[in-house]
Amino acid sequence: MLNILIPVDGSDNALRAVDYAIRLAASGKPLTVRLLNVQQPMLYPSLVEGIVNTQPMQAMLQEQGDAAIAVAADRLLASGIPFSRKVVFGKPAAVIREQANRADCHRVIMGTRGSGALQRFVFGSVAYSVASSAGVPVTLIK
Template sequence: MKILIPVDGSENADRAVDYVIAFAEQLKAKPEIFLLNVQWKLALGNVKLFINQETVNEYYREQGSEALAKARKKLDAVGFDYVYHISVGSPADAISRFSEDHQIDQIIMSARGQETLTNLLLGSVASKVVQLSRIPVLLMN
């Protein structure tokens, strides 16, 4: 079973990792775990004239690694194997596409993620993933 856990570095998101660790014990075979962090594509149009792609990618990589750090530590602590991944784009699009590309069986994620004002006003990433995804999505409250 392939499980995708999208994380954004928030505590809410990381609780999905705790859940998967507990849940994995009830499965016959150890699940394959995929951690995914998606960075918003900040460098558009004009920005690219002034900042080279290498610098931009480094920035995404650094931010992504930071967002993944706590979730990875949790999995390392229990000795689970996993794949981690950083994508750049719109989070919900990237999550649903990743799940298709890697034939994920289930997405497990926080219903809220980062509790920023914009997320409160515009709706969470989770609600859009539910719309887009063709596989089961488990939302944690």
């Protein structure tokens, strides 16, 4: 069985990666999908540590990650493809590479752009970084 990692951020491009995996499964290839959302923590948490309770911020980021995964999960559920979901905190390219290089992941399928103007720039560079350094094949979806 093919284990595919799909990073999702809630954007249309990320959902096109999910749709690509669904078409791949429909062609007869048995697969399972790992949906991954990477939330970037605050840049300088030590500046507010002890002054501000950062737990609400962590909870908000977790909720954003869950929301970004929800539509992709619904599509996979409707198609009958087995999947898991995970929200991780860290730098997107590094986290995606780490997850992709796990022994049980065979391929990454990801969109080339994120959801907003800044995210398009950042996620585009994330896609390039993952594609150029992951230890597994990476399929980029426009």
